[in-house]
Amino acid sequence: MVNQSPLETALSRAMIRWSLTKSTPVAETATSWVFRVEQNGRKPAALKILKPAKAEDERRGGALLNWYGGEGAVTVFDIDGDTVFMEWLDGVPLGDAVRKGRDGEATIAFAGVVAQLHKPRPEPAPEDLIPLRQRFRALFDTDVRAWPHTARDLYARANGIALRLFDRPAAQIPLHGDLHHDNIISSDRGWLAIDPKGVIGDPAYDVANAFINPMGADKLAAEPKRIAALADAFSSRLGFNRKRVLGWAAAHAALSACWDLEDGNAIVGQLAILPQLLAAYDLA
Incomplete structure (x- = not known):
């Protein structure tokens, strides 16, 4: 059996934890990987998996998003370690x-x-x-x-x-x-x-x-x-x-x-x- 990369491990853990299906990579930034997923065949959602070297900065941002509670900001559904499960936005930037x-x-x-x-x-x-x-x-x-x-x-x-x-x-x-x-x-x-x-x-x-x-x-x-x-x-x-x-x-x-x-x-x-x-x- 081929060993999974840390990213593959984090993704599979998240898919199981939140009962997700159909993960599609949509972006890789300097700080994270972003996937589009579906939860129980319902509306799409987003998974953001933080890169270890940049996790501290991103973790701080995730905690603030969570505190905003969806008012004026994207909604965070849950956070598990360095993985953030949140609302999917398919609109356009301002x-x-x-x-x-x-x-x-x-x-x-x-x-x-x-x-x-x-x-x-x-x-x-x-x-x-x-x-x-x-x-x-x-x-x-x-x-x-x-x-x-x-x-x-x-x-x-x-x-x-x-x-x-x-x-x-x-x-x-x-x-x-x-x-x-x-x-x-x-x-x-x-x-x-x-x-x-x-x-x-x-x-x-x-x-x-x-x-x-x-x-x-x-x-x-x-x-x-x-x-x-x-x-x-x-x-x-x-x-x-x-x-x-x-x-x-x-x-x-x-x-x-x-x-x-x-x-x-x-x-x-x-x-x-x-x-x-x-x-x-x-x-x-």
């Missing part, structure tokens, strides 16, 4: 609306998802959420010389804004931590978030990623009118301080650039957007 010219509608939907995720819940939040300041470690630890010479002032300014934001106390709540348009999927229950990182910190940070997204919309993201419209919508619909929203947007764009520099990727998109975000922050 990013598609932006790429088809419906950015205003997408912004309203985005704000609606954030409002759902940030609702107070009676159960205590998971205990091992990452402090937001820890998530910003790459920004604070980066050597400014890693940035292109002409952009080092942008790095310094964004770094200073981030430090000021952390020095001014804000509410500390569970955050998705990686909310962008392509992590919000349509369903028969409305728009739902997937793949949270499991962070705790300032609620206004959860909209920061919207400013540099979605993928394929770099030109739109750098438009001052779009930046102002996002800040206005998140401020009016969610009650966030507008200057704080723009501060987090600028700080996050710089953090995103630091992550890309660490990975050896170009930061052309962030460098196009960052000056506009800093200008908007100054004016707010």
Whole structure:
């Protein structure tokens, strides 16, 4: 008999545990394998099997999804070790609306998802959420010389804004931590978030990623009118301080650039957007 791989073992255990049939691989990411399955011939469901090296981060996200209880996020049915059994979403990402010219509608939907995720819940939040300041470690630890010479002032300014934001106390709540348009999927229950990182910190940070997204919309993201419209919508619909929203947007764009520099990727998109975000922050 051929020995099963760890993935095959985890999959067969899950199929038996939850009485599943018809497993079909649908995606492999840096952190997990995703399968489409059926439970007792009923509606399809999803199995997410975490890769051992990345399991800790993903486990944190799974626990936060479980805490959301399906409000504003995909529903988790059960978790067994490093396997998450959850709702199957076969809709389209919110990013598609932006790429088809419906950015205003997408912004309203985005704000609606954030409002759902940030609702107070009676159960205590998971205990091992990452402090937001820890998530910003790459920004604070980066050597400014890693940035292109002409952009080092942008790095310094964004770094200073981030430090000021952390020095001014804000509410500390569970955050998705990686909310962008392509992590919000349509369903028969409305728009739902997937793949949270499991962070705790300032609620206004959860909209920061919207400013540099979605993928394929770099030109739109750098438009001052779009930046102002996002800040206005998140401020009016969610009650966030507008200057704080723009501060987090600028700080996050710089953090995103630091992550890309660490990975050896170009930061052309962030460098196009960052000056506009800093200008908007100054004016707010």
